[in-house]
Amino acid sequence: MSIDHLRKEYSRAELSKSDVASDPVEQFSKWFEEARLAQVPEHNAMSLATINAQGRPSSRIVLIKEFDQRGFTWFTNYSSRKGLDLESNPHAALLFHWVELERQVRIEGRIEKLSTTENDIYFKSRPLNSRLGAIASAQSQIVENRAILEDKFIQVQAEYGDNPPRPAHWGGYRLIPDYLEFWQGRNSRLHDRIAYIKQSDGEWGTQRLQP
Numbered sequence: 001m002s003i004d005h006l007r008k009e010y011s012r013a014e015l016s017k018s019d020v021a022s023d024p025v026e027q028f029s030k031w032f033e034e035a036r037l038a039q040v041p042e043h044n045a046m047s048l049a050t051i052n053a054q055g056r057p058s059s060r061i062v063l064i065k066e067f068d069q070r071g072f073t074w075f076t077n078y079s080s081r082k083g084l085d086l087e088s089n090p091h092a093a094l095l096f097h098w099v100e101l102e103r104q105v106r107i108e109g110r111i112e113k114l115s116t117t118e119n120d121i122y123f124k125s126r127p128l129n130s131r132l133g134a135i136a137s138a139q140s141q142i143v144e145n146r147a148i149l150e151d152k153f154i155q156v157q158a159e160y161g162d163n164p165p166r167p168a169h170w171g172g173y174r175l176i177p178d179y180l181e182f183w184q185g186r187n188s189r190l191h192d193r194i195a196y197i198k199q200s201d202g203e204w205g206t207q208r209l210q211p
Contacts, residue, residue: 050081052089114171
């Protein structure tokens with residue numbers, strides 16, 4: 001099946017340097033809210049790209065749980081593939097793709113782990129089955145079949161009941177950005193791209209990039 005003909009024209013909106021906020025987190029917040037109001041499915045989903053110690057990249061979809069001037073936060077198993085990648089190379093890239101709005105946001109920066117207190121607070125806020133699952137699953141490890149995983153979940157459920165403790169291998173990361181790029185699809189593939197780059201003095205500079 002040929003797929004090289006699959007394409008569409010983008011015409012919903014435009015983006016210029018005069019349109020965007022001086023602060024990239026403020027601009028992200030604006031677009032994030034517009035995606036929510038547009039009822040974009042799982043507008044909080046983002047691609048997380050990491051690189052391991054051998055320089056091999058990998059990516060997956062995770063859900064953002066918080067963002068503010070400190071950075072962009074998500075939670076996972078520290079022993080997972082992405083966790084091991086970040087242990088050896090504490091830099092990553094995020095990508096939000098809001099198809100319905102013809103928009104993308106790219107975010108790059110260094111990674112830090114959240115504090116024990118932050119991890120505990122969020123873990124307790126999760127649905128019970130999600131907390132039990134975090135204990136039952138050795139994320140990214142090989143399992144012979146699903147029945148083994150389901151049996152482990154039942155064991156954990158019987159052991160901890162309604163009050164499972166946060167496992168030490170589970171917690172959050174925060175990406176502290178030094179680069180954000182806002183992409184708005186346009187006709188004729190002449191897309192709008194506005195990039196924010198953190199300067200040596202800590203301030204943000206903006207540039208328009210060619211598509």
